[in-house]
Amino acid sequence: MNRSEASARSILTGVLERQQTAIAERWVQVQMERGEVGGGLAEDELREEADALVAALSSGLAGDLPVERVVAQHRQLHDAVTDLSMRRARAGTSPTATSLAVLSLKEALLACVAEESLDTRGSLAVARVVNRLVDAAGALSFETYVEGREEIIRRQNRQLMELSTPVVQLWREILAVPLIGNLDTARSQVVMENLLEAIQEHEAAVAIIDITGVPTVDTSVAQHLMQTVKAVRLMGADCVISGIRPGIAQTIVQLGIDLSGIQTRATLADALETAMGLTGQRGPYAPEHP
Template structure:
């Protein structure tokens, strides 16, 4: 580090320590003025500003190079990442998230003007602040993207779980009515949901109804086979229903062997087969038998 950069860094550190409240207030005001895409809570912003400026003051007191400060200083990195994740959850754009960090440049430059009027010193301060906060802006953007991706993955998972309900049709009999495309991710959710439900309800039969699945190809058939095998490993039987004529024809043409799996044309047929497997009498069966005897 050159003597000039070292002196500039020391002046910035002193400005942060002496004018902490003014810098934090200015930064909050700039954010409220320039990042209006979402409603930002001023109290939350002030908390973020206080924590980040305290961490920045601590970081500048060390010897870590400015360009590596936000990546290396644990508290600084945590503050920027939390700021970015908070905005990602609030629905802010990545541009607004980066601007929130870059607004700090202006607040710091204004604070430095109180420490010196020398043009060369102010230029050196601007270079140092830009070098410092450009890395913070990059970190905030990267964290924002990762945070949004995680939110999207979680929401997708929740939608899959909602769209793949496991229904208890009968004592010891479960059913999973599938509607729409069946892919690897959804099949994994189906498998996990069915296995969990088998354990919770002590089910003996699981019915997978594909009446609402528009098409069955080799991949879909393989997914179904994996699910059936997992169900069997749990000690339960599996019945596939909803085998409509076009799907039956497609399966035959593809040469997919489902001979080891009990299949039925309708969910009603599958339920009747499941009841026979579990040896559970259906309500009203005795009455029907008595009436038939008469």
């Protein structure tokens, strides 16, 4: 670090220490004036973000880390930036608006620096340090936002898949999974996990996988079904596949898919009857044996 940069850093550190509240307040006002808030964040929430980030910036700059590594490696500052970005991602603010909001901190900082009695060279040196710090914070906020939104989308997709593949207890020791729509790898994994957990929870002896709502069965779908059946058997339960319509049966034969080791039935009612037999139970309408 050269003497000019060290001096600029010392000046900026002093400004941050003396004017934390004023800088945070100016930053909030800049965001509100420019409409960079987004997501319906209230003014008190903006002030909370601003206080945390400015305090963390002051702490980070007062340490020994080089300026170019302060944002990435100072834990308090890194967390303040990522928390701000994730909060705005959850609120629905765009990534561009989030980055611009962080970058507008420059204006608040430089306005307070301008109140210091600095010559032109000192002012330029401080401005360079401010630019490097806030640009790094803006880049981190954008990266965090994108990663955070992707994680939110993945979680929402998984929740939707779980809702679209419920495990239903049809009878004592008998579960059913009614599948509707296409069965891809991700959804098959959710089906398998939910079914295995339900088998353990309900101490089920038979699991029925109903594919009546699956439009087509190809090699990939059949492979997913067989993997699920194998997993169910490893849990000590039997598995029955229902919903084998004539068209599905022809497709399975034409593709050479071997389901001979799996019990299949045309309808869910037939599968339930088979499951009742496997568990040695009788339904409410089963005839009494003399």
